[in-house]
Amino acid sequence: MDFISFLVAYWPTLIQLTAEHLGIIVVAMALSLALGLVVGIAISFSPRAAAIVLGINGLLMTFPSLALFSLLVPVLGIGSAPAIAGLVVYTQLPLVRNVYTGLTGIDPALIEAAEGMGLTPLKILWKIKLPLAWPAILTGIRTATVMGIGIGAIAAYVGAGGLGVLIFQGISRNNDAMVIVGAILISAISILTDRLLARIGDRDRS
Amino acid sequence: MIRFDQVSKSYGRNRQVIDDLTLAIAEGEICMLVGPSGCGKTTSMKMINRLVEPDSGTVLVDGRPVNSVDPIKLRLNIGYVIQEIGLFPHMSVADNIATVPVELGWPKPRVRARVDDLLALVDLEPGLYRTKRPRELSGGQRQRVGIARALAGDPRIMLMDEPFGALDPLTRAKMQDEFLAIQEKIRKTIVFVTHDTDEALKMGDHIAVMRAGRLLQYGTPTEILRHPADTFVADLIGSRKGLKLLRLLDCGSLMRQGAAAADLPVLPARATAEQALSEMLRCGCRSVAVADASGVTLGRLDLDDLIDRVARDD
Amino acid sequence: MTDRRLSAGLKVGAYLAAAVALTLYVVEWPQDSLVARLVTFPHVLALTGQHLAIVALSSVLAILTAVPLGLMLTRDWARQWTPRVVGFVNVCQTVPSLAVVALAVGLLGIGATTAIVALWLYALLPILNNTLTGLDGVDAATLQAARGMGMRPGRVLRRIEVPLALPLIVAGVRTAVTVNIGSAILAAFVGGGGLGDLIIAGNNISRVQVVVLGAGLPMLMALIVDALFDVAAEETAG
Numbered sequence: 172m173d174f175i176s177f178l179v180a181y182w183p184t185l186i187q188l189t190a191e192h193l194g195i196i197v198v199a200m201a202l203s204l205a206l207g208l209v210v211g212i213a214i215s216f217s218p219r220a221a222a223i224v225l226g227i228n229g230l231l232m233t234f235p236s237l238a239l240f241s242l243l244v245p246v247l248g249i250g251s252a253p254a255i256a257g258l259v260v261y262t263q264l265p266l267v268r269n270v271y272t273g274l275t276g277i278d279p280a281l282i283e284a285a286e287g288m289g290l291t292p293l294k295i296l297w298k299i300k301l302p303l304a305w306p307a308i309l310t311g312i313r314t315a316t317v318m319g320i321g322i323g324a325i326a327a328y329v330g331a332g333g334l335g336v337l338i339f340q341g342i343s344r345n346n347d348a349m350v351i352v353g354a355i356l357i358s359a360i361s362i363l364t365d366r367l368l369a370r371i372g373d374r375d376r377s
Numbered sequence: 378m379i380r381f382d383q384v385s386k387s388y389g390r391n392r393q394v395i396d397d398l399t400l401a402i403a404e405g406e407i408c409m410l411v412g413p414s415g416c417g418k419t420t421s422m423k424m425i426n427r428l429v430e431p432d433s434g435t436v437l438v439d440g441r442p443v444n445s446v447d448p449i450k451l452r453l454n455i456g457y458v459i460q461e462i463g464l465f466p467h468m469s470v471a472d473n474i475a476t477v478p479v480e481l482g483w484p485k486p487r488v489r490a491r492v493d494d495l496l497a498l499v500d501l502e503p504g505l506y507r508t509k510r511p512r513e514l515s516g517g518q519r520q521r522v523g524i525a526r527a528l529a530g531d532p533r534i535m536l537m538d539e540p541f542g543a544l545d546p547l548t549r550a551k552m553q554d555e556f557l558a559i560q561e562k563i564r565k566t567i568v569f570v571t572h573d574t575d576e577a578l579k580m581g582d583h584i585a586v587m588r589a590g591r592l593l594q595y596g597t598p599t600e601i602l603r604h605p606a607d608t609f610v611a612d613l614i615g616s617r618k619g620l621k622l623l624r625l626l627d628c629g630s631l632m633r634q635g636a637a638a639a640d641l642p643v644l645p646a647r648a649t650a651e652q653a654l655s656e657m658l659r660c661g662c663r664s665v666a667v668a669d670a671s672g673v674t675l676g677r678l679d680l681d682d683l684i685d686r687v688a689r690d691d
Numbered sequence: 692m693t694d695r696r697l698s699a700g701l702k703v704g705a706y707l708a709a710a711v712a713l714t715l716y717v718v719e720w721p722q723d724s725l726v727a728r729l730v731t732f733p734h735v736l737a738l739t740g741q742h743l744a745i746v747a748l749s750s751v752l753a754i755l756t757a758v759p760l761g762l763m764l765t766r767d768w769a770r771q772w773t774p775r776v777v778g779f780v781n782v783c784q785t786v787p788s789l790a791v792v793a794l795a796v797g798l799l800g801i802g803a804t805t806a807i808v809a810l811w812l813y814a815l816l817p818i819l820n821n822t823l824t825g826l827d828g829v830d831a832a833t834l835q836a837a838r839g840m841g842m843r844p845g846r847v848l849r850r851i852e853v854p855l856a857l858p859l860i861v862a863g864v865r866t867a868v869t870v871n872i873g874s875a876i877l878a879a880f881v882g883g884g885g886l887g888d889l890i891i892a893g894n895n896i897s898r899v900q901v902v903v904l905g906a907g908l909p910m911l912m913a914l915i916v917d918a919l920f921d922v923a924a925e926e927t928a929g
């Protein structure tokens with residue numbers, strides 16, 4: 172049927188769009204993780220700052236991504252830049268929240284033991300807190316990445332490229348095969364990424 | 378070595394946790410802090426390594442007020458065994474023990490050798506336990522690793538907060554004996570918190586009895602047993618004082634030197650007078666023979682001497 | 692409890708006022724004539740109504756299917772499979788909403804029904820997941836005790852299992868509805884209407900005001916629902 176012929180005709184494009192999509196996700200996640208770690212670590216020293224930052228993040232999450240991408244285009248231009256910026260915003264909450272809960276959920280006895288032995292606060296962060304928070308941080312990375320893959324597809328509407336292109340062009344050209352292939356590819360990538368990151372988490376734990 | 382000089386501390390307005398504490402702990406001694414839960418034992422101890430700062434008064438180590446020393450430097454030179462042990466779960470036993478030596482910048486081979494020495498010292502086969510994670514250890518083994526970790530930087534002072542608190546009575550007694558044997562070799566100045574009076578009597582060179590942030594009495598186990606400062610201390614020690622005094626004496630120091638009849642039960646010189654009495658009761662004799670480690674008879678201990686000694690106040 | 696209700700009521704009032712104020716602002720002080728022609732009070736009201744209808748219909752359908760399904764899948768004959776079903780549902784939950792909407796378009800074509808079906812399927816997952824986890828988490832000893840007292844299975848379900856699992860089920864519904872309010876924006880792509888229409892229109896004519904209005908209203912809607920569920924969570928927990 173036309174499904175097969177679509178795949179045969181378009182496979183190079185499919186690969187290119189997939190690569191584009193993954194590229195955007197990787198860049199956005201790298202930026203977001205760096206920012207999320209800094210923010211998460213910073214607010215782990217102040218419960219009040221944490222409440223404020225997490226509250227603002229939660230509010231930003233409810234802002235529709237389509238609108239945010241649309242608003243970012245005039246500022247950052249067409250292309251992957253607004254997509255990356257938007258993804259950084261949306262992936263902040265799961266990252267910051269998990270870094271924060273990971274760092275603050277550590278048994279206080281361990282911190283006290285480390286302090287008592289004469290470790291400096293920076294050493295305690297680096298050698299004790301971050302390694303112990305790592306499983307939680309990894310869960311945050313997983314949630315954020317999978318979320319980002321879905322939101323990244325929406326960014327195609329404002330010209331960011333990626334697999335969302337198949338869905339939006341398919342709808343406007345009334346090409347069902349194109350829409351379905353786009354949907355399946357995005358779903359498959361989401362599920363695979365989730366499984367992969369879950370496996371890394373399990374391996375780290377043992 | 379360690380001195381508390383009119384130290385007070387309160388949390389909030391009317392929560393006086395430490396009330397005018399003055400106390401001097403001599404070098405190479407074990408000082409036991411005893412008292413009921415919440416009396417301020419942990420808080421006092423934490424003032425020594427500046428995990429808690431006093432509101433007034435000074436804590437001195439080697440004659441220097443601790444608040445004039447950089448806390449990191451201070452702590453690197455004071456071993457600390459916390460009440461909850463607090464082994465780092467993401468590090469191997471060896472890495473846990475190596476924490477302070479690594480901070481002190483020791484070269485790697487020296488750190489490795491130190492870890493193995495300490496594991497052997499606390500009776501854990503290095504080859505077997507080096508790479509284990511804390512969760513693979515029993516409670517007693519964790520306590521041992523905790524002690525090894527505190528000893529790692531070869532500190533002159535050790536702070537030990539109920540290090541044997543979580544152990545069953547048998548393991549606990551074994552750990553106490555082993556720790557006393559270790560202390561024979563290392564001669565650290567040790568502040569040891571417990572709320573078990575028997576542990577305090579057994580292990581302490583001196584005992585500080587605390588209640589509600591105040592120091593009620595400071596003295597040797599014998600002094601505390603013979604002359605409790607007030608009814609609270611007397612109650613804390615409990616009954617059967619005579620037997621407890623026996624526990625503080627060893628056969629070697631009570632015996633009459635010379636030969637002993639061949640049919641008497643034989644005890645090592647390190648055995649307590651309580652064990653000697655028990656042996657006499659068991660075999661229905663009025664004397665025991667005392668021998669050294671190789672079995673050579675050193676002398677004889679008579680029941681009358683034993684009674685005299687315990688009854689005599691000196 | 693009344694305190695909670697009061698504060699929730701105040702919040703809802705404040706958000707409603709904000710929504711009205713935002714709409715009035717765009718209607719009364721439009722950027723230019725294009726915006727003035729596009730954004731009128733009746734139009735915004737109609738789109739909001741569509742949005743609410745899509746969310747409400749799909750959510751109710753999801754509750755009506757997911758909860759019975761969850762109850763069925765946790766009966767004794769199926770209980771051994773429960774963890775696996777939860778695992779499967781969890782995997783499905785990682786599928787993005789746009790992909791679900793796109794699949795629905797591919798199969799059903801364009802229209803409001805497509806949007807509702809897609810959101811229904813999407814909302815099913817968190818509710819089913821929480822229903823299963825909630826029912827599976829009921830202490831076995833409690834169930835034994837209930838049966839031992841002579842309760843029939845139906846009674847055990849109604850008097851023990853459902854009440855104990857209710858907080859989690861409600862939490863699942865909360866997630867589903869909140870997510871759906873956001874996902875309903877995608878209905879605009881498939882001709883389903885709703886506030887996504889405003890965002891798309893605003894984007895097409897490059898008018899920030901319209902985009903912000905199209906984004907702000909569903910955002911406030913989500914906040915209102917959240918405040919209401921705060922109360923619901925409180926009631927079911929006690």
Ligand SMILES: Nc1ncnc2c1ncn2[C@@H]1O[C@H](COP(=O)(O)OP(=O)(O)OP(=O)(O)O)[C@@H](O)[C@H]1O
Nearest residue numbers: 388394412413414415416417418419420421460572
């Ligand atoms: N950080 C703190 N803030 C407020 N109160 C504290 C703090 N630390 C200790 N306290 C209080 O100070 C008192 C003494 O506490 P401390 O930990 O020194 O007792 P302790 O003698 O070690 O008791 P335990 O035998 O139970 O360990 C307690 O009443 C405790 O509640």
Ligand SMILES: [Mg+2]
Nearest residue numbers: 418419460538
């Ligand atoms: Mg204590």
